[in-house]
Amino acid sequence: xxxxxxxxxxxxxxxxxxxxxxxxxxxxxxxxxxxxxxxxxxxxxxxxxxxxxxxxxxxxxxxxxxxxxxxxxxxxxxxxxxxxxxxxxxxxxxxxxxxxxxxxxxxxxxxx
Amino acid sequence: xxxxxxxxxxxxxxxxxxxxxxxxxxxxxxxxxxxxxxxxxxxxxxxxxxxxxxxxxxxxxxxxxxxxxxxxxxxxxxxxxxxxxxxxxxxxxxxxxxxxxxxxxxxxxxx
Numbered sequence: 001x002x003x004x005x006x007x008x009x010x011x012x013x014x015x016x017x018x019x020x021x022x023x024x025x026x027x028x029x030x031x032x033x034x035x036x037x038x039x040x041x042x043x044x045x046x047x048x049x050x051x052x053x054x055x056x057x058x059x060x061x062x063x064x065x066x067x068x069x070x071x072x073x074x075x076x077x078x079x080x081x082x083x084x085x086x087x088x089x090x091x092x093x094x095x096x097x098x099x100x101x102x103x104x105x106x107x108x109x110x111x112x
Numbered sequence: 113x114x115x116x117x118x119x120x121x122x123x124x125x126x127x128x129x130x131x132x133x134x135x136x137x138x139x140x141x142x143x144x145x146x147x148x149x150x151x152x153x154x155x156x157x158x159x160x161x162x163x164x165x166x167x168x169x170x171x172x173x174x175x176x177x178x179x180x181x182x183x184x185x186x187x188x189x190x191x192x193x194x195x196x197x198x199x200x201x202x203x204x205x206x207x208x209x210x211x212x213x214x215x216x217x218x219x220x221x222x223x
Binding site: 004033035040041042043044045048056091093100101102103104105106108 | 116143145147152153154155156157160200202210211212213214215216
């Protein structure tokens with residue numbers, strides 16, 4: 001399967017714990033995006049990488065959130081000291097040049 | 113601003129046409145998209161249209177764009193039960209840029 005993959009698909013954690021999600025983009029897609037989707041809403045942009053460079057971060061990305069793409073391939077999104085308001089679906093998308101974004105299946109986070 | 117608005121629900125009978133409407137506010141939007149999301153799944157790109165086009169047709173899907181009114185619609189011909197899903201309208205100022213989504217329209221197809 002050569003689609004965007006995300007791991008884990010589901011995560012349940014207690015408030016205050018740290019969590020890390022991984023996204024593997026489609027091979028050779030140099031652009032990678034993270035979005036957050038809460039129940040009943042559309043996805044909201046979090047951050048964007050071109051290769052390993054993080055080019056934009058949304059104001060939604062508080063200092064508890066950090067994203068990396070160290071080798072320009074897979075990316076990780078870490079949330080420190082999770083809060084109940086962080087419960088959402090975290091979506092990753094990738095795209096090559098001159099094309100549209102392809103989304104992964106998402107990681108659903110529940111903070112208790 | 114980058115507000116995208118959609119009606120929340122649509123119920124349609126199997127075999128009829130569905131029309132989902134969307135309005136956006138950012139006049140610099142150059143790409144407009146329709147995505148489909150089934151329960152528990154990620155987003156599937158259905159189609160997109162560049163702002164210099166008025167219409168795009170792809171099999172059962174027809175996209176109409178009224179740039180003056182900033183209105184986008186998606187028509188699904190011969191709607192099937194497998195078309196039941198949430199449909200998101202999204203816009204971007206370039207194909208390289210982040211997407212701004214509406215809240216989604218839940219389409220229910222009844223027999």
